[in-house]
Amino acid sequence: MTSETPSLWARLRLLRTLRADPSRIGDASVLQSDLMGARMREEIRQQVEHLCARSHCDRLRPRLDHEALRRLPPGTFGRAYAEFCAAHRIVPATISDAFDDDTLRRNPAIARYICLHDMFHVLLGCDTSLPGELRITAFIMAQRWFAAGELFLALLHVLGPLARPHQAREVLRNLRLGRALARRAPMLLAEPLEDLLGHELADVQRRLGLPVTA
Structure with missing residues (x-):
């Protein structure tokens, strides 16, 4: 016997409930x-x-102990990741055990990206500013995670500088760098990043074809 699929309205009501709970973002x-x-x-x-x-x-549903990560030696990927989150007051998104497995399995790549996004900041060497976020976006689109990635990336080269005219050069630099990194790196969502947290960040970046400094 299979469970009945919830109606659209039921799912919209659930979304509203989930968005009101910071622990279930x-x-x-x-x-x-x-x-x-x-x-x-x-x-x-x-x-x-x-x-x-x-x-x-x-x-x-990766479960990461940030207190334990902060106790790792300086220079490790996990220590850098935990310190990045603390410095920017980020509580990384997690997916609870209560969340529907069927919905999760329909969106495995998106679910994994939601949980690991902040690791990308550390691996790609960028902050949380708009130019920094655009470096990650350019990386994703250049690796063609989405069907219209290249078209969207072309639009970003026009819209990005318009959104931040005073940072136009920085925006374009980050878009170019994101594309360059994408050509060298594997598809990061399929890499066991959680298993590499105890390794030296520079070694992890070299393994993944990413620069030690950016």
């Missing part, structure tokens, strides 16, 4: 993406599913 983000029909390319989905194959949904 990850759940809300995945459900919102699902409702909007957001999907990454099938090739990307398959790579993430291959990584998750032996761990069920564990790779989609």
Whole structure:
């Protein structure tokens, strides 16, 4: 016997409830993406599913102890990640055990990105400013995680400087750098990043084809 799929209105009500709970912002983000029909390319989905194959949904619900990460030696990926989150007052999104597995499995790549986004800041060497976020966006679009990635990236080269005229050169520099990094790096969502937190950040970046400094 299969469970009945909740109606659209029921899911919208659930989204409203989840968004009101700071501890379930990850759940809300995945459900919102699902409702909007957001999907990454099938090739990307398959790579993430291959990584998750032996761990069920564990790779989609990573549990990271930031206190323990802050006790790692200076220079390690995990220490840098924990300090980045603390410095920017970021509480990384997590997906709770209560969140529906079927919805999670429909969006494995998106769910994993929601949980690991802040690691990308550390690996790609960028801050949380608009130019920094655009470096990550350019990386994602240049790796064609989404079908219209190249078109969207072209639009960013026009709209980005218009959004921040006083930072136009910085915006364009970050877009160029994001594209350059994307050509050298593997698809990061399919990499076991959680297993690399105890390694030296510089070594992890070299392994992933990313620069030690950016």
